[in-house]
């Protein structure tokens with residue numbers, strides 16, 4: 158029973174939220190671990206809420222499908238939309254989701270990102286060979302993973318060239334944030350169309366207090382996580398200007414991960430009680446899968462140039478790095494719009 162207690166609590170919590178907001182957003186998709194719901198001692202209430210939302214026969218225009226990634230490895234090509242192609246500098250088509258260059262005369266609402274329909278786990282991460290990973294250790298940890306896709310106004314494509322036509326080829330970085338709000342408010346915001354560029358925002362991934370992982374924007378796309386930002390190292394500074402009227406940012410090469418803020422931190426104070434051990438563990442588990450080296454893992458506070466961002470507050474970097482060392486670095490999460498994994 159003890160094993161199921163956290164799941165029971167989470168289900169009750171989700172059920173409560175679902176009732177509260179009427180599952181307004183409707184696409185809390187279970188990317189993995191769906192079987193957990195059915196293994197619950199008394200899941201019927203929650204399942205009913207989901208079924209009413211999901212079933213095409215019950216909803217004229219369902220925008221939700223349940224996705225059990227483990228049982229749906231790669232879709233056959235025929236049923237998969239072919240990735241858009243763009244031409245690189247030599248006019249050779251590059252498969253992927255990159256855009257060539259930012260719009261030199263953007264509208265106030267900007268260009269919306271390519272719509273992403275409910276997808277398999279593989280869009281967010283491509284699991285490595287389990288046996289190999291087991292040999293490397295660290296594979297016994299398996300957080301629940303969900304997808305709650307953002308509205309396309311809240312993300313864009315990654316660019317191959319900056320606003321001035323210069324090619325951009327920064328290696329990826331990981332930027333760590335905190336939500337300040339609870340995770341449900343955050344998801345609600347990301348799933349709401351934001352028609353003014355001033356309000357558009359997203360992370361790639363959220364990590365709940367429970368350690369559960371929620372994928373918001375696929376890693377091949379550009380999440381709007383740090384508007385006015387620069388990544389500074391001993392060898393120089395990195396930032397990409399993608400908008401004629403706005404400061405440059407790291408978004409073009411960043412993977413944004415945000416930790417759900419504990420209840421006592423949902424304010425403007427300088428600190429709070431910190432993150433859960435499950436969050437540190439999930440963060441390490443996730444970041445290890447990006448293959449990004451330690452020196453390219455940073456925080457919003459460190460890259461921010463607006464002077465307004467201090468997150469993640471009360472973050473124990475040493476503890477995180479300790480956890481990080483226990484996971485093998487893999488390339489399961491490809492922070493590139495030219496990822497072969499999109500094929």
Ligand SMILES: [Zn+2]
Pocket residue numbers: 333334335382457466468
């Ligand atoms: Zn932030």
